[in-house]
Amino acid sequence: MSRVTIENLTKVYDSPSGSIEAVDDLTLAIDDGEFVVFVGPSGCGKSTTLRCIAGLETVTDGTIEFGAEDVTNRKPKERDIAMVFQNYALYPHMTARKNMAFGLKMSTDLSAGEIEDRVEETAQMMGIEELLADKPKALSGGQQQRVALGRAIVRDPAVFLMDEPLSNLDAKLRAQMRTELQQLQHDLDVTTVYVTHDQTEAMTMGDRIVVLNDGELQQVGTPLECYHRPANRFVAGFLGSPPMNFLPVEADLDAGALSHPSFSLSLSDSIGADLDATELVMGIRPEHGSLTTTPDEHPEPERLVEATVTVTEPMGDVTNVYLDIGGESVTVTAGGHLGLTDGESVWLYVPEAKLHLFDAETGTAIKHSDEPIESTRVSEASRYAETA
């Protein structure tokens, strides 16, 4: 177990067509025993950062420390890490047992008997005792995955590094392994860095998530912090499915309103006072909007925005309604079956408290929704209270 400190990490790849900055001045501290998820789109630098922590990439600039030890220039084998790869990377010519024992054999001076005991113990924990004599090609994808995890766990390393370990599994198995991995990490209490492009994994698994884009750190925080208090427009748009809706608006401070060519929303004074830019982007989470077909009966008719339904996607529990507001597409996730037809006129209600505002130029967040971020339960409850 170990605390991981990354300071000013920069990784530049030189290629004939010029240099590519894969990681740009990343600074981050990961606590001992913490489960941190790196998330971001392809090419955001998350895997490169992980590989730098593993020692599989040389660092262009900056330092990486495990505990108080600077490991920046150490070889992978000198770092006391274990890694799980996306494609499992099992040794095909060895049985599952030998795959698991290999790391202990190479990196410790344990006797053959001790290694055997540890492999057995880990295999039992992972429920793969029956597979130990098989070679990887005799195993299913899920079984290979378990052996790959077992191979990492048996090492009892200071840090676990996982590079999209679930992305090759089918959806059902992935969901199951997600829970199982969390449980395992919790039990083992080993510092874990987990890379994924899957925001569900990011939201559900990590103690904290690290959102990266274009090699730059966007935000570090608990999943709910990043979801409800996004630092900028990128984080806001990246987390959440369907994603947050963005509408360009102008702040008319004299009138105390946000104006868009096709609507105008009044602003409370407290919010208006904080605005120093006039060109803004308004963000609305799909689940925070509600729809009505009878605007006259709404308690706040002045906060309604008229829209046209373009497509509805009934998902069973919720329905995704795609709206057209002055030529822009807005998605609203509404509860149950609404009976809306395409082309119908509806009114969208967005409570001011749930609005996000971003600086149109820099993308920096100016105002967040007031969703609580301490506990999922409270947030869910308030969400349903809102839609009811």
Next chain:
Amino acid sequence: MIPDELHLTDSGRETLFKLLSKGVLGCLLLYALFPIYWMILSSFRTRAEITAAEPSLFPFTLDDAADIVQDPSVLPTLLEYENYLTMWDRFPVFDYFVNSLIIASVTTVFALAVGCLGGYAFSRYRFPGKIGVGGALLGTQMIPGILILLPMFLLFVWIQETLAIPLIDTYHGIIFVYTTFTVPVAIWMLRGFFDSIPNAIEEAARVDGCSRFQALVRVVLPMAAPGIAATGMFVFLTAFNEVLFASVLARGDVTPFAIGIQSFETQTTAYWGEMMAASTVATAPILILFILFQKPIVEGLTEGSVKQ
């Protein structure tokens, strides 16, 4: 209109296709195997039978064949295996064969050792001049051997005279030549096999406590075993079958089989029967070796190691 009965059903078409493809394969096989059959057949014949104006295509007459079917123990009496006994006395067949074996085996070991390291470097590392060096290695294969033969001979003479290192008619001389010729091909072949081994497996080994070299030896090479076997076979065969350079640079005590066999044809007589018998004896162990090596090559390279 084509009458219905002339239309082929899908399964009928499939059967026809199978028959046709088997027929073509059979012809090709016959073409490839006939010389070997003829070699074995001739090795059991007397001079008169071999040089007959119309040699029989079959080892036995119909009557003989009938006798053998009735009583297989008569087979030895019908076979003319005199050649297999006399060839040893007349020519140093065994020495030729051992020479070939030594030259081809040592060449294979050297070519594989250099080829594995070189192929690995080409597969995994970026270095200045990689494309140029790779191209030059391939380029060496475009030059006909006969063009290099004389310069090579002169070079050997020069080294022998100035450095006093004997090279002509020595094992190490001809092994050096063969290694030089086969290393480029070995590098290119092995590079292809290494390319097909995912980097992640090697990285897993490095995280598991291996140095790069240990990862190569413990993980990459075992995974490349089929490729190494295939490359080894190629190198071995090349060295075993080579005639041109051996005819100039490997005579005397180190004469390999491919050259030695020519001595069966003297100015006065040609000992065809013995020559064929010697060839059969020399081919058999190689054939057996290669049949044994076929399995690892046919087996999938990285099957099951990585989910694609």
